[in-house]
Amino acid sequence: MNAFAISPAQLYSNTPSDFDFKLESLAQEFSTLSEFAEHLAANVDIVFPVIHGKFGEDGGIQELLEKANVPFVGTPSNECLRAFDKHNASLELDAQGFLTVPNFLVEKDKLAKSQLEEWFGSINLNKENGKVIVKPTRAGSSIGVVVAYGANEAAEKAEGIFSEGIDDKVIIEVFLEGGCEFTAIVLDVGTANNSEPIVLLPTEVELQSSISSDIQEDTIFNYRRKYLPTQQVAYHTPPRFPAEVIDCIRKGVSLLFRHFGLRDFARIDGWFLPSPATSLPSSENGVKFGNTEYGAVLFTDINLISGMEQTSFLFQQASKVGFSHSRILRTIVQRACSRFPSLVSSNNAWTALSRKMQSAKQAEIIQNVTCKQKAFVIFGGDTSERQVSLMSGTNVWLNLQGFDDLDVTPCLLAPSSGCSSHNQDLSKSSRDVWTLPYSLVLRHTTEEVHAACFEAIEPERVEITSRLRDQWIDYVKEAKAVVFIAVHGGIGEDGTIQSLLESAGVPYTGPGPIASRTCMDKVATSLAVDHLASYGIHTIPKDVRATEELLKSSLVDIWNDLKAKLQTETVCVKPACDGCSTGVARLRCPEDLEVYANALRGKLPRLPANCLSRAHGVIEMPVPPPESLIFEPFIETDEIIISNKSRNDSTRHLVWKGENEWLEVTVGVVGKRGEMHSLNPSITVKESGDILSLEEKFQGGTGINLTPPPATIMSEDALEKCKKCIEMMANTLGLEGFSRIDAFVNVRSGEVLLIEVNTVPGMTPSTVLIHQALTEEPPIYPHKFFRTLLDLAFARAD
Structure with missing residues (x-):
């Protein structure tokens, strides 16, 4: 809970832990939150809070800003506190005549099993195996939300949430079988303090059970399904509901927005139950809002700050009515400005200037459309x-x-x-x-x-x-x-x-056909740079096997043959022509090889965490299976650990033994053919096993990237030698435009051991390439970086 002023370049760090190694030298620290608020009062016109969950949506940051008289976007502190607590909001909904989901409140150290069992009986739910949802009352993004069967398991899951420190209050809700989940964005288009909520077309969240027999998952919209691409979730905007139901949702969201005193924007989630709502206890006391001819509409969660990833519901629903990302955010900020007298004139000037610029821009476009x-x-x-x-x-x-x-x-x-x-x-x-x-x-x-x-x-x-x-x-x-x-x-x-x-x-953009073909084939890539050993560039021995052969042969014989040929006890397996950590696994015994082979045979989309002999995260598998696989010796590296903060020290530290001198790095290369420039290498800390998971590579908010490697791990001389080796490989392979090279580097000598080359590297907001461009002097921001790549393509065409 310390505040820091950071440079724009640091915004592309992946996790809060990423910042811990940059703040001391690159950020301004405020000794207290009050000092931070005073800084804001003196330096900004308006604040746009996008802190999700505690302190962001429970009124914490809002109260701090209110006390310092700092204008901000969004709902006031008291109203945030009132709407954020799911149990209190449920009681409020019921009191206002809305249908609600039956629930039971559990407070830390106050769990009474007998009362919980009585509650199960009161709603005609079997106390031995009745299906319920257990979730914190004050958390977001589906964090801590789990399914439980029966009162005993529900109590256990509640205790788990307490022990993890997620919250000290938990609600247990009836699992709405057969229901359809929806979410709706609401915008306040009123002026000053006059609220005028407009509800955009809601989105139906369609969940599908896992098709894999080895993975038993309940169909809930969990954290992984929210923030990683998956075919287990489909979105429909507008929902596939009757028009009367959609109208009911929009009317209900608007009423809730007004009743809870929300401001500027919000997202409200709920369920549509196609079956009659008479089975819900909350519908017993007369007519409730949410009853329709086609079923029941229930509202369950009020989100004061909607998610703002590039494909989040806010942008999806806004795009349906013609709003771009920048336009919807500008609209929200301008609405907030209208509530603050000190900003009204500025806001009017801003609007006028925007219109003037837009008119000039349109005239210029008409004039120079061919340019x-x-x-x-x-x-x-x-x-x-x-x-x-x-x-x-x-x-x-x-x-x-x-x-x-x-x-x-x-x-x-x-x-x-x-x-x-x-x-x-x-x-x-x-x-x-x-x-x-x-x-x-x-x-x-x-x-x-x-x-x-x-x-x-x-x-x-x-x-x-x-x-x-x-x-x-x-x-x-x-x-x-x-x-x-x-x-x-x-x-x-x-x-x-x-x-x-x-x-x-x-x-x-990117390398030509020959370089692309060479780099796609990991064996061909190794052969192309094999002659560079005297320059400190080395390759890993490989054994290539057809997948069909693997599935038909004795796995024990194959395992023994691999150990003998590769001279290793631990094997790394990966598709011969694929990347992105897909299908990459560490195998330590014939049983591990059998698990991997069975996954290929069954065309499973993923291997569950910890299904191999050594602990690991979820491993995404290539579907359909690749034609051939590469087996390599697994290169041992010393684990980099991010130490936890101690009572006497508020900072975190890197813990690295340094017994093994090799570390895995990933490096972006940019430039013309024969003149490729190496960006700063990155060490990406693996937090859930020996192989970087899909989450750690591409999901925002995960994965810790150290760019460049800290001096306590790698010397400046070794870093420069590493970059020269990377550039030599890039030029030898005929790369141009941009690519990414993954390698092991010796932290003492700077020599490298090639892993693979990606000629079309990941370019998501959270990928390493973005981090590395921002560590250049001066920093290269994403829009400039992508424009540079286009300009290189233009130049090559000329």
Whole structure:
């Protein structure tokens, strides 16, 4: 709970732990929160709080700002406190005549099993196995939300929440079987203190059970499903509910916004139960709001600060009515300004200036429409990396929109397994390219985007979908555009797209066809740099096996053969032509190999955490399985631990024994062919096993990146030698534009051991590439970085 003023470059750190190693030298610390509030009062016009959960939505930060007379966006402190507590809000809803979910409050050290069992009986729920939801009363993002069966397990789960320190109050709710979850964004478009809530079209959250028999998961909208792309969740805006139900939701959200005294914006979640609501105890006392001809509408959670990731509900729903990301945020801030007399004149001036600039901009566009350079950002595809590709492409597209001289169009390279709900023949759709309007991009998976494409067009237009090999490339060529390739793996990195564009004379970002083909094949990559050993560049021995052979052979014999050939006791397995940590696992015994082989045989989407002999996180698997696998000796490195804060020390420390001199790094390279420049290497701390998980690589708020490696771990001389080795590899492989090289580095000598090269690296907001660009002198911000990559493509075309 200390406040720091940080540089804009540090905003792209992944986790709070990331900041711990930068704050001392790069940030201004305030001795108290009061001093921080005084600083804000003297230096800012208005504050936009985006702290989720405690202190952000419970009135904490709002009270601090109110005491210092600092204007801020959002709901006042007392109203936040009143709405944030789920139990108190439920009581308020019931008192105001709304249908509510039956619930039972449990307070820390006050759990009475007999009373809990009585509650189960009072709502006709079996106390032995009745299904309930257990969740903290004051937390967000589905943190601590679990399913329980029966009173005993519910009590155990409640105690677990207490012991983890998430909250000291827990509510146990009836599990709404057969219900459909929804969420609705509400905007206050009134002026000054006159509230006028407008509810956008709600979103239905459709959850599907895991298709894997080995993974038993309840279908709840948990943290992983919220913030990582998954085909277990689909979003429908507007919901697939009757019009009367949607009207009821919007009316109810508006009433709640007014009743709780909310301001500017909020998100309210709930459930639609298609069955009659007479079974709910809260409907016994007369007519309740939420009863409709088609079923019951119940409101369960009030979120004072909606999520603001690029594809969050706020932006999804706003895009349906024509709002871009920047426009909806500007609208919210301007609404907040109208409540503060000191900002009214500024706000009016801002609005007038905005209109003037917009008019001038429109006139300039009309005058110079032919001068705009067209750019197409292509993402998606077939591989296991297609979801990260969507995240990367979305990030690139949004960042490039700020340039007035660019006309940027997002494009989806369709997945081959797409819209099964449609009758179209999609057997060859992996070569289809769709140009997308704004609102269709904001989805969590390529399959969702693809399905939305079919829903958005007339049936007779389906046949004219552009083909990659002819119409789309001809279209790009005619527009004299450059293509920003953000398709990870598959035809995005094996040289296919590059060859097609090159033969058509269309400029594009990244390396050419030959370099792409070489780097896609990990064995070919090793062979290409094998002669550089005298310069300190080394490769890892490899054994390549066909997946089909693996599944048909004796796994014990294969294991013994691998140990003998690779001279190792521990093996690293990975797809021969894939990346993104997909299918990468550490195997220590024949039983581990059997678990891995069974996952391939069963086409499982993931290996659950800790299913191998050594503890590990969830391992995403390639589906369908790859044609071949690479086995390598597992390179042992000393674990880097982020120490916990002690009572006498408020800071965290790096703990690294240094017994093994090798560490894993990832390095971005940028520039012209033969003149590639190495960015600062990053050490990414693995927090849940030996292999970086998908979360640690791409999910915002996870993964700790140390960029550059701290001097306590790696000397300046070793760092410079490492960067020179990386540049030599990049130039030897013929890389250009930008790529990412993963390697082990000797922290004493700076020599490197090549792991792999990614010619289309991740470009999501939380990826290492963004961090590294920001550590350059001067910092390169994402929009400038992506523009630089386009300019390199332009230059190459010239």
